[in-house]
Amino acid sequence: MRDSMMDDEAFGELTARQADIVRMVDEKGYATLEALAQHFEVSTQSIRRDIIQLDRLNLLQRFHGGAGPSDTTVRLGYVEKRMRAMDAKARIGRAAAALVPEGAAVFLDVGTTVEAVALQLRTQHAKARVFTSSLASGMILAGAPDIELHVFAGAVRGADGSLAGAATVAGVSAIRFDIAFIGYSGFEKDGTVMDYDLEKIAVKQAAMRRAETSVIVGDCSKFERHGVAQVAAPHLISKLVTDAAPPSHLAEAFSAARLEIVIAGP
Numbered sequence: 448m449r450d451s452m453m454d455d456e457a458f459g460e461l462t463a464r465q466a467d468i469v470r471m472v473d474e475k476g477y478a479t480l481e482a483l484a485q486h487f488e489v490s491t492q493s494i495r496r497d498i499i500q501l502d503r504l505n506l507l508q509r510f511h512g513g514a515g516p517s518d519t520t521v522r523l524g525y526v527e528k529r530m531r532a533m534d535a536k537a538r539i540g541r542a543a544a545a546l547v548p549e550g551a552a553v554f555l556d557v558g559t560t561v562e563a564v565a566l567q568l569r570t571q572h573a574k575a576r577v578f579t580s581s582l583a584s585g586m587i588l589a590g591a592p593d594i595e596l597h598v599f600a601g602a603v604r605g606a607d608g609s610l611a612g613a614a615t616v617a618g619v620s621a622i623r624f625d626i627a628f629i630g631y632s633g634f635e636k637d638g639t640v641m642d643y644d645l646e647k648i649a650v651k652q653a654a655m656r657r658a659e660t661s662v663i664v665g666d667c668s669k670f671e672r673h674g675v676a677q678v679a680a681p682h683l684i685s686k687l688v689t690d691a692a693p694p695s696h697l698a699e700a701f702s703a704a705r706l707e708i709v710i711a712g713p
Contacts, residue, residue, distance in 0.1 A: 479513040535666040535690040540567040542711035543688045551625040554654045555579040557609035558630025560664045582608030611646035619653040627658035633672030638681035638700030641674025660685045667691035
């Protein structure tokens with residue numbers, strides 16, 4: 448719900464179409480450029496310009512191919528994400544890092560929870576070859592004496608230092624990983640893992656195809672969140688490392704898919 452003075456002032460600067468776009472996105476949770484262009488009977492270029500302006504006004508968030516609400520808890524700003532559930536992420540990081548065999552080839556995806564895994568790999572003096580599509584995780588592990596670090600090439604997308612695009616997917620697809628740690632935004636009711644950015648999803652999927660074990664990491668707040676596009680069906684995931692038991696419908700879906708749930712201890 449939009450009740451801040453900042454939002455009220457920003458709304459006063461909008462065209463009627465832009466105001467309608469914000470309302471539609473808030474109601475639906477996400478809207479593609481094509482759907483908005485068809486609804487308003489204008490070009491996708493016109494809608495893209497509207498979305499860019501609305502994103503700058505913090506009235507919605509621009510994603511690859513569309514837009515989502517600015518106040519959604521799914522897509523917080525990077526700094527705020529790092530601050531949320533810090534204790535839970537630290538515990539998840541420790542539990543996830545404990546899954547890494549000595550000398551393993553490890554893939555680290557983007558995201559603040561995966562960064563917690565990177566920090567624990569360094570803290571625990573893990574001996575591993577780490578490959579990452581995250582500049583942030585790369586910086587955490589840079590100089591770690593027992594880590595052989597590789598950062599994939601690619602285009603930097605956003606403040607989180609994520610790398611994506613054809614070069615990243617090609618690099619990831621050339622490596623075999625013993626274990627891959629994957630971030631995500633939420634779930635469908637059937638346990639399908641979901642996220643928002645299509646280019647980042649392509650990197651996640653490439654890593655999972657090349658991994659012996661695929662592990663998703665995320666705190667319990669994500670059980671009630673969703674996303675725009677599928678990352679993977681639950682049967683393609685080996686483990687979920689989280690900080691609390693999932694709700695019954697997800698627990699049943701995970702059990703049917705033989706997805707192991709690892710609940711991080713204190």
